[in-house]
Amino acid sequence: MDxxxxxxxARTWLEANAQDGPDGRAGGASDPGGVAAAxxxxxxxxxxxxxxxxxxxxxxxxxxxxxEERAFAAEAAAFTLPTYVFSIGLGMCGPTLVDxxxxxxxxxxxxxxxxxxxxxxxxxxxxxxxxxxxxxQTRAAATDGGWVVDGQKVWTSVAQHADWGLLLAxxxxxxxxxxxxxMFIVDMHAPGVTVRPLRDMTGRAHFNEIFFDGxxxxxxxxxxxxxxxxxxxxxxxxxxxxxxxxxVGMGGQKDNxxxxxxxxxxxxxxxxxxxxxxxxxxxxSRALALFNQRLAQETKAGIxxxxxxxxxxxxxAELTMFxxxxxxxxxxxxxxAWIEDGPGDASPGGTGNGEGPGVGTGDGAGGDGxxAGGDGxxxxxxxxxxxxxxxxxxxxxxxxxxxxxVLNLPPEPRTDKNxxxxxxxxxxxxxx
Amino acid sequence: xxxxxxxxxxxxxxxxxxxxAAASPMPAVRRAMESEPGHDPEVYRRLAGELGLTGLTVxxxxxxxxxxxxxxxxxxxxxxxxxxxxxxxxxTLAAILLTETGEKEILAGVAAGTTTATVVLDGNxxxxxxxADVVLTIDGDRVLARTDGERRALRTLDPTRRQALVExxxxxxxxxxxxxxxxxxxxxVAVAAEQxxxxxxxxxxxxxxxxxxxxxxxxxxxxxxVKHRLADMHCTLEQAESIVRYAAWAADEAPxxxxxxxxxxxxxxxxxxxxxxxxxxxxxxxxxxxxxxxxHLYYKRAKADEVLLxxxxxxxxxxxxLLEL
Numbered sequence: 194m195d196x197x198x199x200x201x202x203a204r205t206w207l208e209a210n211a212q213d214g215p216d217g218r219a220g221g222a223s224d225p226g227g228v229a230a231a232x233x234x235x236x237x238x239x240x241x242x243x244x245x246x247x248x249x250x251x252x253x254x255x256x257x258x259x260x261e262e263r264a265f266a267a268e269a270a271a272f273t274l275p276t277y278v279f280s281i282g283l284g285m286c287g288p289t290l291v292d293x294x295x296x297x298x299x300x301x302x303x304x305x306x307x308x309x310x311x312x313x314x315x316x317x318x319x320x321x322x323x324x325x326x327x328x329x330q331t332r333a334a335a336t337d338g339g340w341v342v343d344g345q346k347v348w349t350s351v352a353q354h355a356d357w358g359l360l361l362a363x364x365x366x367x368x369x370x371x372x373x374x375x376m377f378i379v380d381m382h383a384p385g386v387t388v389r390p391l392r393d394m395t396g397r398a399h400f401n402e403i404f405f406d407g408x409x410x411x412x413x414x415x416x417x418x419x420x421x422x423x424x425x426x427x428x429x430x431x432x433x434x435x436x437x438x439x440x441v442g443m444g445g446q447k448d449n450x451x452x453x454x455x456x457x458x459x460x461x462x463x464x465x466x467x468x469x470x471x472x473x474x475x476x477x478s479r480a481l482a483l484f485n486q487r488l489a490q491e492t493k494a495g496i497x498x499x500x501x502x503x504x505x506x507x508x509x510a511e512l513t514m515f516x517x518x519x520x521x522x523x524x525x526x527x528x529x530a531w532i533e534d535g536p537g538d539a540s541p542g543g544t545g546n547g548e549g550p551g552v553g554t555g556d557g558a559g560g561d562g563x564x565a566g567g568d569g570x571x572x573x574x575x576x577x578x579x580x581x582x583x584x585x586x587x588x589x590x591x592x593x594x595x596x597x598x599v600l601n602l603p604p605e606p607r608t609d610k611n612x613x614x615x616x617x618x619x620x621x622x623x624x625x
Numbered sequence: 626x627x628x629x630x631x632x633x634x635x636x637x638x639x640x641x642x643x644x645x646a647a648a649s650p651m652p653a654v655r656r657a658m659e660s661e662p663g664h665d666p667e668v669y670r671r672l673a674g675e676l677g678l679t680g681l682t683v684x685x686x687x688x689x690x691x692x693x694x695x696x697x698x699x700x701x702x703x704x705x706x707x708x709x710x711x712x713x714x715x716x717t718l719a720a721i722l723l724t725e726t727g728e729k730e731i732l733a734g735v736a737a738g739t740t741t742a743t744v745v746l747d748g749n750x751x752x753x754x755x756x757a758d759v760v761l762t763i764d765g766d767r768v769l770a771r772t773d774g775e776r777r778a779l780r781t782l783d784p785t786r787r788q789a790l791v792e793x794x795x796x797x798x799x800x801x802x803x804x805x806x807x808x809x810x811x812x813x814v815a816v817a818a819e820q821x822x823x824x825x826x827x828x829x830x831x832x833x834x835x836x837x838x839x840x841x842x843x844x845x846x847x848x849x850x851v852k853h854r855l856a857d858m859h860c861t862l863e864q865a866e867s868i869v870r871y872a873a874w875a876a877d878e879a880p881x882x883x884x885x886x887x888x889x890x891x892x893x894x895x896x897x898x899x900x901x902x903x904x905x906x907x908x909x910x911x912x913x914x915x916x917x918x919x920x921h922l923y924y925k926r927a928k929a930d931e932v933l934l935x936x937x938x939x940x941x942x943x944x945x946x947l948l949e950l
Contacts, residue, residue: 476889592852600832
């Protein structure tokens with residue numbers, strides 16, 4: 194089938210089966226029905242041949258090329274598919290197993306993952322290992338027929354729905370930190386696994402904390418080799434960057450109360466200062482959009498963008514902060530105080546939420562964008578804005594990457610490289 | 626939309642780049658800027674004649690090469706990076722104005738590289754106005770041209786490019802309101818391309834220096850205080866290049882998008898170029914403040930270019946109008 198025909202059929206299928214609705218983020222703990230509906234959709238997507246388009250056919254994929262995947266993505270961009278809960282599995286865990294898993298692991302896990310029957314999460318970051326992930330402390334000790342895991346993970350998306358997790362844990366504290374790690378497949382329903390929603394600064398729980406308390410993992414669930422976990426994690430993170438880059442800019446701007454189009458409707462553009470601020474937003478937005486388009490064109494032409502993608506991520510983080518800051522500043526007092534549960538109230542955050550955080554209802558959109566933020570939409574936007582500058586690498590880490598890998602400047606001094614992990618300093622410890 | 630140079634454009638860039646590296650390296654730029662004409666006439670003669678660059682965007686039937694503004698942008702980026710002194714930009718702006726308004730006679734000499742020309746800007750200033758063979762004045766929907774008139778050389782911040790007060794006016798050479806409007810946008814794109822070159826060269830200079838300059842027993846490029854600034858400057862470069870490619874593409878392929886693209890190009894590039902040039906100068910430390918070091922030449926060209934087509938607020942106000950704010 195030629196590409197045009199493939200694309201035409203994809204469009205026909207999407208028109209028949211995909212509704213333009215929420216992306217499945219709303220399918221939180223408070224809305225188990227959302228996840229059930231998402232699973233139903235995913236099964237249909239798989240059965241139609243549009244899940245795992247480039248994955249090997251022997252493991253349940255379609256065995257097609259990037260061209261078909263791009264064609265499908267281009268058609269799907271017109272819809273909002275409820276695939277959010279599967280995104281970690283499809284974008285990171287699954288591709289890692291394709292690359293590094295044993296045949297038994299691939300046979301067991303990949304088809305249910307692609308068909309949405311099982312949900313995956315990724316378990317790398319820890320409270321004391323953020324930018325420095327290889328400093329993680331979660332311990333996996335060898336035992337009869339497997340491993341016993343104790344420790345804590347954090348910033349874990351979709352863990353509250355997950356059946357499986359891709360875990361990075363320390364198996365040898367006597368060697369330097371990058372050398373003593375191992376990757377595992379962990380059953381999220383196993384005894385000793387506790388998933389707790391992590392309430393972030395928006396007042397909602399976009400992520401979870403995971404506690405491992407004597408959790409047993411069978412030996413056959415090791416991914417790659419014991420002690421080679423860092424290299425495995427690099428593979429996973431590479432897939433993460435690719436999947437983020439692929440999805441960047443997919444979100445619609447039409448309902449975003451901090452976007453240029455909303456601000457021009459709500460701000461007083463007779464004021465030359467306001468007008469100039471909006472011009473600045475236009476300039477920055479166009480500059481980044483054009484840079485992203487240029488990177489995409491280069492990639493298509495076979496020029497691999499490499500670490501320049503980190504420049505785009507840094508710019509997006511700065512633009513996100515600038516935009517939310519600008520929108521709230523332009524709106525004035527009503528951006529930060531509004532009538533709760535008023536029409537279109539967009540933020541369940543704030544105080545007194547005794548039931549624990551509501552999980553991601555109405556995420557990101559916030560009102561109809563037709564008012565100057567009197568519905569909490571702007572307050573939510575300014576609360577959410579730092580996420581882009583922190584998730585997937587802080588701005589400072591991005592600057593290190595750009596300066597070292599694009600400009601070829603010297604790397605940071607690495608005093609931890611050849612020291613056994615157990616001798617390294619940890620945060621809060623008195624200076625040695 | 627095309628944002629990546631074609632193989633032919635890359636070849637053109639390489640050709641201009643190696644010509645300038647041989648004919649007008651920085652020591653030669655310094656000799657030229659201190660010489661009586663302010664530039665090396667031989668370099669200009671070869672650039673216009675041998676390389677045919679003054680006729681680059683002039684249609685073939687009017688004696689030019691018939692290339693696009695994407696090609697011109699690639700060339701101006703290199704002449705900017707080399708801080709080429711002399712009337713190349715002035716004559717290029719004149720060629721754009723004459724091409725867009727359908728003038729033929731003066732354009733033939735400009736395209737052949739035998740006539741230098743300049744365009745009167747605000748305040749009756751003109752780039753290389755003292756020595757230009759022809760002075761063009763935009764008067765409403767008419768282009769006036771004269772070869773005579775009083776010329777008075779000005780002192781300039783940027784020693785690598787001269788300006789003069791000129792007498793506007795002359796004979797009517799062409800009439801075209803639409804052509805003039807489009808030419809003004811193309812001026813903005815052309816200057817933005819030069820600014821991209823100045824920006825890139827400024828960044829390359831400080832990146833190279835930060836790899837060899839040692840302080841406290843480490844090269845300065847190993848300090849985050851320095852390398853994070855350079856990373857930010859690289860981000861600026863990436864966006865600047867994307868905007869220039871877009872504006873040049875719009876000039877060639879999407880005339881309806883040109884006004885917005887041109888205003889965007891000037892609004893972004895003017896600031897970006899000066900910020901990177903000044904950041905580069907400052908990170909050089911004290912040596913950057915000396916006459917002997919080239920950093921100040923880039924800094925001064927960046928400032929001169931930022932205000933060349935009017936104060937920066939003019940471009941921002943134009944964007945506001947185009948966005949119907």
